[in-house]
Amino acid sequence: MFCYDHNTLIIMKFIFNTVKDQLEPVVTNSKGEYEINVDLQWSGTITPTKQGYTFSPPYYNFSNITEQQNMQNFIGNYSHSLWTFDVSNYKHQGMITAIVKDDNENLIQSEKDILAAFVNNECRGVSSPSPVSDGKRFFLQVWSNENSENMYFKFFDSTNNKIYNRVLPDVHFIPDLEYGTILSPAVLKVKQPYHIPDANNDGKVDIIDAVDVLKYITNFQ
Structure with missing residues (x-):
């Protein structure tokens, strides 16, 4: 079973949450394949989650499983907004x-x-x-x-x-x-950004201020 990116069919990695019986989350391998082992007659829901993505279908419901379930695949659609890429x-x-x-x-x-x-x-x-x-x-x-x-x-x-x-x-x-x-x-x-002060109080921060700060740190005259 797989997760695919909607536009390119490139296999993605996702985490799956299952409800009922509180199964541990499952992470797909590097090929996007996932496998969940459950008890006979298990019932529950498998829901793919990844920040910035929506999925089709959004989940699969299972009731009283008695045999192997294949082709339970998901397609992920990218939707982040702060930083974007294709x-x-x-x-x-x-x-x-x-x-x-x-x-x-x-x-x-x-x-x-x-x-x-x-x-x-x-x-x-x-x-x-x-x-x-x-x-x-x-x-x-x-x-x-x-x-x-x-x-x-x-x-x-x-x-x-x-x-x-x-x-x-x-x-x-x-x-x-x-x-x-x-x-x-x-x-x-x-890491916090470096802040160089206006060391010579001339109303601007430039290379001269950086040199003055360096002199102060190294006690260079």
Whole structure:
């Protein structure tokens, strides 16, 4: 059984939630395939979830299952608005499973937070946190036409309505990249922007102020 992107039929990764009997969420593999093992005569609902996507069908209902269920596939439609891109423009994909922290090692994972990947200011993937058994993870699918290129990140903190343009470390993209797992996620850290003061009080911030600050730090005369 699979999940596909609506426009390109490229297989995506999604998390599935099942209701009744409180089954653990299931994550598809890198090919978009998923499998859920249930007891005989199990009843419940399988619902695909991924921030920024709607699905067709939105769910499957099952009642008193007595045999294997095949072809329970979903089509995902991308709908993020802050940063947008068209997956049909790219032929290679990778998956980043991550958590995001601030400089004080605090997790940042509100429901409406957004982690995005970029190359030369071109968005290559977006994700919001999804719940797993021990917290939340960003399942960020990234895209490229190159066999090797550097990707950097930006982060939208919905709680403080703030965009971080520095999120470290960068990632070296290769086709079928797998960076981080649910149990051992990649750790990305947002960085505050540098602020250089108007050191000489001339009403503007320029290279002279930067030199003055450097002199002060190094005690250079």
